[in-house]
Amino acid sequence: MNIVSAIILTAALLMIIAGMFCLVRTYNLIRIIIAIELAMKAITLLLVFSGWVNGNLALAQTFVITMIVLEVIVAVVAAGIIVSLYRKNGNVDIRELTNLKG
């Protein structure tokens, strides 16, 4: 068992846990996106780690780059929706988002 591998995996898991915890706990819409970004950082780490482990780092890097592009677009769209919601509701509180239920 390679100690660095263990630490990388643990760090990735801690980041994911931090992200998920923040996701469930927070009331702020922007922080939800930050939480998702945190989880995505961990995933990036995992992707490069897997390439590092199996020796196919070049392929892993192409995955990471494509993923980053997607991540940015998601963040932009999310920010756009949040800003629009702010214009409608006057705040960015997730508890306001309960018009649709049942």
Next chain:
Amino acid sequence: MQQFFIVLCLVLMVLAGGAAVMFRSMLKSSISLAVASALLAAVLFLMGAYWASIFELSVCSGLITVVFVSAVSLTNTDRCSEVRVREHKARVAVLPAILIFAGAALLFILFNSDFNIVASATPASFSAFKEALWSLRQADILGQIIVILAGTFAVIVLFKERDNI
């Protein structure tokens, strides 16, 4: 020595991530995220993934932070701090559940796997990277083109079009 730096950066990254969760101010939170991202870029560099590292540094810790900061400033939410009312017990109860499952998964992996690192010390050469990106991942390149188009339309719909209310 390289491995020591990797571990150090990882620890710092986790700390920065924790800070991003814990800070009450959204601005500080965003900046912590950017720091975590930058540290991640360092880790990637140390692992030999240079181009991924460059992208991470420029796009994630740069561009996304800009997006967040502008969103925060547009919505004036930096001041309104987190309300820490625990209305939903289920939402709090989920934390131990996540921890237990994650911990179990980690232990399960760590004590059952055997990692033989094939090429940890040899960073991917540029030609290998180029070969991988251009010759093998045609679909992803098309995907990137389309997603950028999608982002453009999203910006048009969400920002440019004025509401008629």
Next chain:
Amino acid sequence: MSGLSSMITSGNGAGLIWIMIIIPVILAFLTLIIPKTAYIGRAIALLVGVIFNFIAAIAVFSTQEITMLLPWANFEMNLAFRIYNFSGFIVLAISVFALLIAIYSVAFMRNKNESGQVFFFYLLTVALANGAVLANNFVIMLFFWEALLVTLFGFLIINQKKNVKTAVKALVLSGTADLLLMLGIALTVYQAGTLSMDAIVDLPISGIGVAGYICLMLGAIGKAGSMPFHSWIPDAANDAPLPFMPLLPGSMEKLLGIYLLVRVSYNFYNLQPETGVSIAVMTIGAVTIILAVAMALIQKDMKRLLAYHAISQVGYMILGIGTALPVGLIGGLYHMINNALYKSCLFLTAGSIEHRTGTTDLRKIGGLAKVMPVTAVCFIIAALSIAGVPPFNGFFSKELIFDAALESGWIFYAAALLGAFMTAASFLKMGHAAFFGKENAPADAVKKESPPAMQLPMIILAAGCIIFGVCNFIPVKLIFQPMFADIVGSHNFAGWPHSATLVLISCIVLLIAVLNHIYGVKKTGQGLGAVDHIHYAPVLHSIYNGAEKRYFDPYEWLMIVVKIYAYISFGIDRAINWIYDVLLVKIVSFVSARLRMANNGSPARYMVWSFSGVAFIVVLFIALM
């Protein structure tokens, strides 16, 4: 003839089968489309259909054996047809009767509103009957067989609302028979392991075979209109449009039913004489003969009387085939074709009288022999045939059946003789009442002979009665004996009956019938009352009364059972309904209200659900590992 066949089939009979099924169907829809004002168009469509069918049937009859197989669906459900001498003959017989009755109908249905529907169902029936006879796969046969039920129902509900009851009755009774047939097919296929009809040969009638045989047999005789599936036929005689009676109960259903009965008894299963099953079949035949003819005796309406005879004559065929003796088989088949000839002829004469007088009630008509001589002569020939007077065809086939019945047991012979007596008596009565005696007709009657188009089929059928009687070697020696050469052997049943004693006894029975008639006419003073002394005899009177009130109608019994069943199931139904309507609804609405409350629209809650879903998957994985 072979030149013609090769012209149509172009060397391959498969196309012929398609033509026989598809062309009538297309023309059937054409008759529906053609408007009422263009009656001539409808008539031409009908005639083209039946003539085409006739030509194709000749080609079919003259070709060699052809098997056609088109894979259609899984599980061996192939679109398989087979032409061989027996099925070819039945198809030919059907086409002949269809042609003659169509010519008659064209004249009869003129200026009637329902002609379009009648012709539509007429052609559809012909097509389906062809398919049912030629099918070589049980599923395909069942499809055509069941579809015939639809056209039967269609015929019966064509114009009048009051027919609905009769139509439902016919549907229920024939449907029951078809259900039994389906069950029989299931049992047979289970036993034989194949759906292909020509691959099922001589299964033993033992164990499950008994059930399989009995169900198939009941299905077959149910189509032929035997007891206990008969009671809709007399009602239909009153209500249905005229072409229906000679076409379906008169000829086609007999041909189909007996065709299947013969195939079931001699091909699929191996019916042996003197076995319990054989006696059971003969009993059904004997009971059908006596009961139906006894009812026929007292009828006052021509069509209704003929309908009862249509049932009774089936009894002879079943009796003959049920003996499982070669002579009985040949007699039964010979009687089948004879019956189709004279019974259609009789229905056509009844129709001819209805056409001119507007009624077939024997109390309202009389002495028509002078105004309708052709009809009268045809009627007399057909009546002599059905009564079994030599040298007409009925005589010869009945003698063969008598022969077989006597060999199987004197009681069956006695029943057949009693049936012969009553048949003769009832036709003496009917002929006397309708054509002789005092001239009598409703006021609006047209007192002249029917048009030539209606005379022609009657004349052809009457001539057929004579030809098949005098030259009985044509059907017996040239057609039936070669078909069943493996059963009959080299034995020849054609020519004059070999037992002079039996002939003598038959003649005595006929003589008694004539004497009885004279006695009855003397007593009541009119032809119609010729059998009143039997009708109003002490014990028989009350039985007849009951029968007229339908106390002995199996359909009525069935309806009583159904009513009781309905009453019981109503209670059960309420209980089940309560479970569905009240309990289940309450549970569902309760649960779904809870679910609505649980979904409070908060994204965090959705995430919590998802995380618990992940936990659930982990638990499942651990459990499954």
Next chain:
Amino acid sequence: MITFATISFLGLPLLAILLLNIVRKETGGTISINIGFVVSIIQMIAAVVCLSLLWLHGKDFIEFSLFWDMNATLGSARFSVDLFSLVVLFCIGMVSLASLLTAKKTIGAKALNYTNLLMVIMLGMNGIAVVTDLFSLYVFLEITGIASFVMIALLHDKRGLEGAFKYLVMSAIASALILGSLALIFTQTGSLVYGDVANALADWRNAQYAPLLVVAFVAFIAGFSIKAGIAPFHGWLPDAYQSAPASVSVLLGGIVTKMAGVYAIIRVLNSVFVSMPMINQTLLILGLISIVFGAVAACGQRDFKRILAYSSISQIGYIIIGIASGSLLGFVGAMLHFFNHATFKTTLFVNSAAVEAQTGTTDIDQLGGLQARMPVTAVSSILAFLSMAGIPPLAGFWSKLLIIIAVWQSASVAGGAIALAASIFTAAYFLILQRKVFFGPLEDHLTEITEAKGTISLAAVLLSIVTVAFGVLFPVILNFLHLQGIL
């Protein structure tokens, strides 16, 4: 011919986006919708052409590439179409057409943006259908996702933004799960191309990092379950469907979530995770939960579109248990139910769009007796619902039958019985909806209502014809599949 047809799936919408943004904005509206018509119709034709060419040449699949030819080394992500993806591509064209027909009357000034995004979403879905690589699958999933968030928020109303945000958050969690799982799988396999992964996983219990793979499978199932909206991962789905504009919910309900979730699961189970009883069993149980949950929850809803959303959850369950049965029969059943679901659910969403366009509401308590006023809508919705409930001559019956037989045969008699029994609830919410909306006395404020205009009714009629024809001709289709050796 075949190159042209295959390339058109990805090339044509791209071309259309170029064309759309060249035209002047003032006249852009109607022209853009018409360009959309052309694209979706060509897509349907191309799918049919490819299908017939596939059968003519007797091939199982056609591989193609867009920009340059790739040599098939480890990790090269080519495109490929086979029977299932062509059926799905046809569905995409069909549902897009229905959505466009609905949009023509309802979308108004947003036509250009709508069509732009529709082209992007079509590209995303076509990509999901033709890729042969798990990572590319993720990329196109994400594209489809992003375009649908924006489309839900297209009208910029409060509810739309809310639904879009909920979908976005859940979808992002799903992406994280899927991508994490892919990273772990990549550790083991060194490539994410379907075939390579399948080969590498063939002996996964003895593999080097096997525990990683177990975690990867859990994350994988969870991620795709969120995308597909399988209970209990379904939370976002009714909200997104309800809040979207009429024409967008046609698209979402008819095809988008099925592509993003269900198609991906079927594809991956069929060509990557071959014969892994653990995954199949898990999906079978999740599918059964989904069937019962969706149907029961639908019974209590008060909104037309929400009922349809919950019924989607239930119907997705059927598709999932079909593929989870692991047999070929189950696969064919799932494929056909996918097609049927695309048909009848689209019909129903078109109907809800018609009701919304004419009465201004989808709340079933405020509706009633519309049968007399909107006969086309009423009849087509009855047909679609009967098909969904599995009433014999209609299309839904056959696919459901195949699925239940397949589940039954895979030694899960209880599963088959539950799936069968849940049809009762399908009938129940169908009756509730029909009684409240179409049957009964006409509400007073609805007396002025007329049938929906032109294209909406046209879409409903066309889809109803497909439902009925497919049902009636089904034995022929089954026999054809049998003759082709597929079943």
